[in-house]
Amino acid sequence: MERLSGHEVVIAGGGPTGLMLAGELALAGIDVAIVERLAGQRLAGSRAGGLHARTIEVLDQRGIASRFLAAGKAMQVAGFSGIRLDISDFPTRHNYGLALWQKHSERILAGWVSELGVPVYREREVTGFTQDGTGVGVELSGGQSLRADFLVGCDGGRSLIRRAAGIDFPGWDPSVSSLLAEVELSEEPEWGIRRDGNGTHALSKLGDGKRAGVVVSERYAGQTGEPTLGDLSRALIAVWGTDYGVHSPAWISRFTDMTRQAASYRKGCVLLAGDAAHVHYPVGGQGLNLGVQDAVNLGWKLAQVVNGTAAESLLDTYHAERHPVAARVLRATMAQIVLTRSDPRVDALRDTMSELLSMDEPRKRIAAMMSGLDVHYDLGDGHPLLGRRMPDLDLVTAGGPLRVFTLLHDARPVLLNLAEPGALDITPWADRVRLTDATYAGHWELPVLGEVAAPAAVLIRPDGYVAWVGDGQCLGLPDALTTWFGAPAAA
Numbered sequence: 431m432e433r434l435s436g437h438e439v440v441i442a443g444g445g446p447t448g449l450m451l452a453g454e455l456a457l458a459g460i461d462v463a464i465v466e467r468l469a470g471q472r473l474a475g476s477r478a479g480g481l482h483a484r485t486i487e488v489l490d491q492r493g494i495a496s497r498f499l500a501a502g503k504a505m506q507v508a509g510f511s512g513i514r515l516d517i518s519d520f521p522t523r524h525n526y527g528l529a530l531w532q533k534h535s536e537r538i539l540a541g542w543v544s545e546l547g548v549p550v551y552r553e554r555e556v557t558g559f560t561q562d563g564t565g566v567g568v569e570l571s572g573g574q575s576l577r578a579d580f581l582v583g584c585d586g587g588r589s590l591i592r593r594a595a596g597i598d599f600p601g602w603d604p605s606v607s608s609l610l611a612e613v614e615l616s617e618e619p620e621w622g623i624r625r626d627g628n629g630t631h632a633l634s635k636l637g638d639g640k641r642a643g644v645v646v647s648e649r650y651a652g653q654t655g656e657p658t659l660g661d662l663s664r665a666l667i668a669v670w671g672t673d674y675g676v677h678s679p680a681w682i683s684r685f686t687d688m689t690r691q692a693a694s695y696r697k698g699c700v701l702l703a704g705d706a707a708h709v710h711y712p713v714g715g716q717g718l719n720l721g722v723q724d725a726v727n728l729g730w731k732l733a734q735v736v737n738g739t740a741a742e743s744l745l746d747t748y749h750a751e752r753h754p755v756a757a758r759v760l761r762a763t764m765a766q767i768v769l770t771r772s773d774p775r776v777d778a779l780r781d782t783m784s785e786l787l788s789m790d791e792p793r794k795r796i797a798a799m800m801s802g803l804d805v806h807y808d809l810g811d812g813h814p815l816l817g818r819r820m821p822d823l824d825l826v827t828a829g830g831p832l833r834v835f836t837l838l839h840d841a842r843p844v845l846l847n848l849a850e851p852g853a854l855d856i857t858p859w860a861d862r863v864r865l866t867d868a869t870y871a872g873h874w875e876l877p878v879l880g881e882v883a884a885p886a887a888v889l890i891r892p893d894g895y896v897a898w899v900g901d902g903q904c905l906g907l908p909d910a911l912t913t914w915f916g917a918p919a920a921a
């Protein structure tokens with residue numbers, strides 16, 4: 431077996447999750463490489479249609495949101511099984527989502543990762559691995575191997591890493607199977623959406639007017655293997671009574687509502703993120719968003735463990751924080767699948783849900799969940815900011831005006847002192863944590879919760895979540911700094 435050079439972290443899979451994680455690790459100075467079986471950053475077919483507000487915020491925290499905003503169309507994308515949820519009154523700079531096809535999101539992420547100098551071993555597949563006490567031996571197709579301290583499986587729903595690690599993937603088998611395709615039709619079809627007891631189906635005219643986008647559910651959910659033109663024709667006939675002379679497919683793909691989640695996101699030196707850790711039906715559009723946010727939660731923690739700043743136990747907080755977030759998405763997705771169908775009872779339920787979601791409080795709660803803005807990591811009792819996303823406030827510092835998110839561009843922790851300048855001293859952590867004195871005159875408002883009391887200081891993790899809130903004293907600050915960013919440096 432030919433031994434290629436080693437890396438501190440090897441990521442299997444260069445989809446959105448793997449790319450985001452690679453960027454986070456590279457920013458933290460970690461030697462990271464991606465192994466990707468595809469030759470280029472090209473997706474056959476169409477997958478994610480956009481980004482939710484929290485993902486745009488997360489990208490803004492790294493200073494790259496503008497690249498995505500320039501390529502897509504900002505609009506209200508949040509919804510619950512197609513019931514639109516407007517978030518334009520939410521207290522965030524990004525009170526909208528972004529319509530942007532996954533291939534463009536991946537292209538932009540790949541460009542960022544390349545600027546950060548991350549090597550990508552393309553057209554190579556991870557075929558297996560072995561763990562020993564000191565790390566992982568990663569086996570690649572073509573008889574090559576790589577050595578790493580940690581291996582992260584970002585290799586999608588059929589994750590080889592998850593299976594080879596022996597991590598259980600409990601959940602539910604599919605009840606719906608859908609075909610997605612770009613085709614030509616010989617006859618003018620009935621464009622638009624149709625619902626029946628099997629799901630929601632749509633025929634849409636594509637840019638050139640000659641081609642059509644199709645999404646149609648199949649009668650039988652247990653299909654396996656590559657979908658064919660015959661499968662598509664049968665599914666069209668079952669819904670519209672004709673296949674409109676479907677021919678010349680550019681691509682056909684199949685997805686189901688199989689709903690499963692890894693029982694553990696870590697086994698020794700092997701971790702899982704993104705679809706490798708959780709799969710669900712695309713309704714609600716959250717899979718890619720979840721994966722990117724898994725990566726942002728894991729990146730700085732893994733970096734600190736690799737560079738020896740923090741104990742390995744910090745990695746346990748990755749599962750503890752992200753597993754419940756995905757479990758909630760899986761649950762909400764299963765509820766939405768019911769509403770994609772149509773019969774008199776489901777229609778009555780949909781009408782009831784629509785009515786409920788037109789009321790302010792339910793709209794805000796569900797929209798905050800769907801847009802990812804209400805994520806709350808359980809960091810104990812205390813100020814409502816604890817464990818929640820830090821708002822992107824307009825600060826004033828000695829150096830001039832400054833946005834909070836700008837302070838997070840290099841993915842390092844920040845202690846924001848909003849009381850008397852010089853009131854906080856964190857000399858033993860000064861090599862790891864940036865202390866910024868600032869003032870902020872406005873309100874503190876969180877999605878759903880509304881206005882909260884202004885804190886005197888906040889400790890912000892690199893992922894943008896608040897790890898400690900100060901009320902004018904340093905009570906608990908050394909503990910929070912030690913928990914998240916390692917033991918104090920010796921004097």
Ligand SMILES: Cc1cc2nc3c(=O)[nH]c(=O)nc-3n(C[C@H](O)[C@H](O)[C@H](O)COP(=O)(O)OP(=O)(O)OC[C@H]3O[C@@H](n4cnc5c(N)ncnc54)[C@H](O)[C@@H]3O)c2cc1C
Pocket residue numbers: 442443444445446447448465466467468476477478479480532554555556557584585586587589590610685703704705706712714715716717718719720721
């Ligand atoms: C029809 C459809 C619509 C969707 N719409 C949305 C949406 O609107 N919003 C949303 O957020 N999500 C949506 N999703 C989900 C989204 O596409 C996925 O959640 C997202 O792609 C997951 O990213 P990932 O990087 O975790 O995995 P993937 O995108 O699956 O990437 C995995 C990568 O790993 C590579 N790989 C696999 N095995 C190996 C191996 N052994 N060695 C090396 N490389 C390997 C693959 O080639 C691939 O590049 C949709 C999905 C579908 C099917």
